[in-house]
Amino acid sequence: MTQVNNSKNLNKKKIFIVAGEASGDLHGSQLIKEIKKRAPDVEIVGIGGDKMIEAGANILIHQSKIAVMGLIEIIACIKHIRHALNVSKNYLRYQKPDLLILIDYPGLNLILAKYAYKLGVPVFYYICPQIWAWRKNRVKKIKRYVKKAAVILPFEEEFLKEHGVDAQFVGHPLLDVVKMDSDALKKLNDANISTQKKIITLLPGSRYGEVKKILPPLVRSIPIIKKEIPDIEVVVGLAPSIDKRFLIKLIKQDLDYNIKFYSGNIYNLIGHSSLVLAASGTVTLETAILGTPMIVTYILNQLSYILAKILVDVPHVSLVNLVANKKIVPELLQKEANSSNIAKQAIILLKDNNKIEAMRYELKQVKRLLGSKGAAKRAAYLALSLIS
Numbered sequence: 154m155t156q157v158n159n160s161k162n163l164n165k166k167k168i169f170i171v172a173g174e175a176s177g178d179l180h181g182s183q184l185i186k187e188i189k190k191r192a193p194d195v196e197i198v199g200i201g202g203d204k205m206i207e208a209g210a211n212i213l214i215h216q217s218k219i220a221v222m223g224l225i226e227i228i229a230c231i232k233h234i235r236h237a238l239n240v241s242k243n244y245l246r247y248q249k250p251d252l253l254i255l256i257d258y259p260g261l262n263l264i265l266a267k268y269a270y271k272l273g274v275p276v277f278y279y280i281c282p283q284i285w286a287w288r289k290n291r292v293k294k295i296k297r298y299v300k301k302a303a304v305i306l307p308f309e310e311e312f313l314k315e316h317g318v319d320a321q322f323v324g325h326p327l328l329d330v331v332k333m334d335s336d337a338l339k340k341l342n343d344a345n346i347s348t349q350k351k352i353i354t355l356l357p358g359s360r361y362g363e364v365k366k367i368l369p370p371l372v373r374s375i376p377i378i379k380k381e382i383p384d385i386e387v388v389v390g391l392a393p394s395i396d397k398r399f400l401i402k403l404i405k406q407d408l409d410y411n412i413k414f415y416s417g418n419i420y421n422l423i424g425h426s427s428l429v430l431a432a433s434g435t436v437t438l439e440t441a442i443l444g445t446p447m448i449v450t451y452i453l454n455q456l457s458y459i460l461a462k463i464l465v466d467v468p469h470v471s472l473v474n475l476v477a478n479k480k481i482v483p484e485l486l487q488k489e490a491n492s493s494n495i496a497k498q499a500i501i502l503l504k505d506n507n508k509i510e511a512m513r514y515e516l517k518q519v520k521r522l523l524g525s526k527g528a529a530k531r532a533a534y535l536a537l538s539l540i541s
Contacts, residue, residue, distance in 0.1 A: 165195075166195050166198070166250075166513065167195070167196045167248060167249075168197045168198070168199075168251065168252045168253075168536075168540075169197075169244055169250040169254070170198075170199035170210060170254040171241060171254070171255070171258065171261065171262055171265060172199070172200065172201045173256075173262070174216060175216070175217075175393070176199070176200030176257070176359075176434070177216065177257050178203070178205050179204055179326075180256060180279070180280055180326045180534070181199075181204070181205045182204035182210075182252075183329065183528075184210040184254070184256075184279060184326075185205060185209055185210050186527075188536065188537065189533070189539060191209070191533060193230045194430065197209060198211045198248075198250070199212065199254075200213060200214065200216060200219070200240075200354070202215060202216040202217065213244065214240055215326065217394055218233040219233050219234050219237050234260070238261055238264060238272040242268055242468070245268060246272065249274065250274065251274075252275055252276075252541040253265065253274050253276045254277045254278075254536060255277070255278045255279070255299075258280055258282070261403065263294050264297075265497060266294065266298040269436070270297070275304070276298055276300055276359030277299070277302075277535065277539055278303070279302075279303045279532050280326075281313065288493055292316040292318065295316075295343055296318050300319065300539055301321070301535055301536075301538075302318055302320040302321070303318050303320075303528075303532040303535050304323070304534075305322075305324065305325045305528060306322075306472075306475075306476060306522075306523075307476070307522050312323040321531075321535065323527075323531040323535070324525050324528040325406050325438065325524055326532075327438055328442065328525065328526045329441055329525065329527065329528065329529065330439075331420055331439050332420060333418065333420050333425075333443070334420075336347075337418070337420075337421035337424065341415070341421055341425060344417060345413065348425055350386040351382070351386065351428070351503065352385070352427055354423060354428070354429045354430060355372065355387065355412075356420050356423075356440075357371060357436070358436075359392040359434075363432055364392075364399075364432075365403060367490070368400065368404060370492045371495060372404045372412060374493075374496040374499065375387050377500075378503075381504070383452050385427075386413070387411065387412050388412070388413045389412060389414050390417070390419045391414055391415060391416040391419075392419075397414055397416070401433045419439075420439070421441060423440050423443050423445050424443045427446070427503060428445070428446075428447065428448070428499055429445050429447040429448075430447070430448050432450060432525075433449050433450070433472075433486075435472070437449055437471045437473045438472050438523070439474075440473075441516045444516050444520070446502055446509050446513060446516075447473070448485065448495060448499060449482055449483065449485070450484075450485045451470060451484075451485075451486050452487055452490050469484065470484050476519050477515060477518065477519050478525065481496045481516070482512065485498065
């Protein structure tokens with residue numbers, strides 16, 4: 154890959170970046186850090202979260218205002234999304250940045266890609282939307298309006314290139330991010346989490362809407378599991394975007410199950426868990442990278458789910474199974490994601506060491522397919538090459 158060394162000229166440039174969700178904020182922050190290494194004085198403005206602010210971006214709108222999943226759920230957030238769109242368009246029109254960087258979030262970002270294209274602002278898409286799963290007609294928009302795409306799943310490069318998009322697989326950025334602290338066990342014990350027991354970690358998501366639907370059945374599966382496997386430690390991993398008080402109120406009647414909460418480095422908890430019960434999303438890949446067995450759940454608004462079933466064309470829901478191109482972790486969706494089914498799958502795994510080890514082996518293969526470390530570094534070179 155050609156390296157960008159013209160930092161003197163790059164430092165005078167302006168970049169507008171848009172990340173609409175918590176995972177985009179994480180990956181955007183890593184990309185910003187790599188860009189800043191090569192062009193310390195480049196001005197970076199956009200939509201994102203706390204991690205992007207820490208990395209040096211001037212955030213005009215916080216991503217928490219527009220983070221939502223589900224076609225129907227978007228309606229409740231439409232006012233904030235329209236505001237974000239107007240703010241972004243005004244910046245592009247009046248500030249005329251040298252580059253627009255988009256991170257996933259296609260509903261807003263593809264509109265901005267078209268707008269930037271008309272203004273003559275080059276568009277770099279880092280972490281393309283999952284158009285291979287649904288809304289495949291969107292690939293035409295990406296081909297027309299996006300100058301370069303950096304993709305993070307191994308099969309995406311071939312798919313986009315077949316449709317005429319200038320795309321390059323840069324590896325998955327989580328490979329650089331997912332790591333336990335050297336004193337992980339001590340930190341867990343200091344948080345009153347017994348590492349002598351089998352730890353079951355509950356990861357219900359990073360959006361209030363999904364947590365409200367997913368956490369209660371996860372919690373109610375615990376007494377069923379404990380009847381078969383009494384000596385377990387149950388911990389809810391706290392997402393930075395979710396207030397602990399909200400979770401406590403949500404499962405107030407179930408707190409006598411001796412459920413604990415952990416707000417430290419979540420990878421410490423995942424890495425030392427025997428089993429993770431997770432909402433479908435980025436966290437399933439994080440769990441896979443750490444090699445921890447899991448059960449994936451998800452509950453959408455029923456109308457959103459019906460529409461998704463019509464529009465989505467994939468054999469699996471979880472990213473882990475999609476990357477593996479086969480079912481290696483159980484997926485429980487909608488009505489199937491009930492406490493009885495969750496407990497049944499958990500007991501099967503926890504009582505059968507052969508199944509656990511087989512899953513661990515398959516998760517190692519998934520990690521291998523995600524490429525090598527340095528995704529953000531490679532993406533930064535691609536982005537800066539468009540404006541150098």
